[in-house]
Amino acid sequence: MLAAVATAGLLAAPAAAQFDLSSVEVTAEHVAGSVHMLTGAGGNIGVSVGEDGVLIVDDQFAPLADKIRAAIAGISPGDLEFVINTHFHGDHTGGNAIFGEEALIVAHSNVRKRLAAGDGAGGQPGEAAPKVALPVVTYDIGVSIHFNDEQIMIGHLDGGHTDGDSYVYFMDSNVIHLGDQFFSGAFPFVDVASGGNAVGLRDSVGGVLDRLPEDAMVIPGHGPLSTVDDLRAYHRMLTECVATVQAGKDAGKSIEDIQAAGLPDEWEGWGSGFINEAVFIGFIYASL
Numbered sequence: 001m002l003a004a005v006a007t008a009g010l011l012a013a014p015a016a017a018q019f020d021l022s023s024v025e026v027t028a029e030h031v032a033g034s035v036h037m038l039t040g041a042g043g044n045i046g047v048s049v050g051e052d053g054v055l056i057v058d059d060q061f062a063p064l065a066d067k068i069r070a071a072i073a074g075i076s077p078g079d080l081e082f083v084i085n086t087h088f089h090g091d092h093t094g095g096n097a098i099f100g101e102e103a104l105i106v107a108h109s110n111v112r113k114r115l116a117a118g119d120g121a122g123g124q125p126g127e128a129a130p131k132v133a134l135p136v137v138t139y140d141i142g143v144s145i146h147f148n149d150e151q152i153m154i155g156h157l158d159g160g161h162t163d164g165d166s167y168v169y170f171m172d173s174n175v176i177h178l179g180d181q182f183f184s185g186a187f188p189f190v191d192v193a194s195g196g197n198a199v200g201l202r203d204s205v206g207g208v209l210d211r212l213p214e215d216a217m218v219i220p221g222h223g224p225l226s227t228v229d230d231l232r233a234y235h236r237m238l239t240e241c242v243a244t245v246q247a248g249k250d251a252g253k254s255i256e257d258i259q260a261a262g263l264p265d266e267w268e269g270w271g272s273g274f275i276n277e278a279v280f281i282g283f284i285y286a287s288l
């Protein structure tokens, strides 16, 4: 699944529509408190349900909107009030064009800029999003939404996966959605062409770990529902892999030499889909 997911994540919205989603199933699992997680194709969706209605974090692809709606209806009859986008990539914002009709979309200001400009992932050209798909509420540093009896803190983390990344922390439920700053158990896509940076990603994740309660649950952009220990392993991977590539670069090695030498053995199984070890080394090399 991650191969298809990761590949789809690289595509701009028009190309993603050609990706066959007809056989995709959208399933829900309870995370903690008011928060659930939906899995389908594209980025994992966080869902808050309660007496105020429904709030979702990311919305995968527009052709999945009916399946996403059905999965939410299985949890709660409430109306969709808010959509938060963790970043601009089409596998996290494709549903905006549908859900923007009924809900207020909230995101970092660079998400709105990139969607309006039609930026694709990885610097590829895409198509400008229609007005209905654009975030209505934007922020540069962060904002809180008080919804379903808890504070939902949204904060920008600078220059990690892209230049418009946010975390979404459900304070009472003690659940954080990290968008694509976290690929659980896998090397991440780092969109250097869109302001992403592997060193920034390492530092952003480290900062989150410093502040996150030990018993928090963590929703990754891609991969299974995770714990703080899973996030810590991912952070250690980022730290060690960045250090390995940095040491090679400092020693005057070419990217090909560093790719030939490879990353520490412990992370051998972390390549997935198109993000194999050599590609991941390329992301880091371009970030230094």
Ligand SMILES: [Zn+2]
Binding pocket: 009, 087, 089, 092, 161, 180
């Ligand atoms: Zn992404």
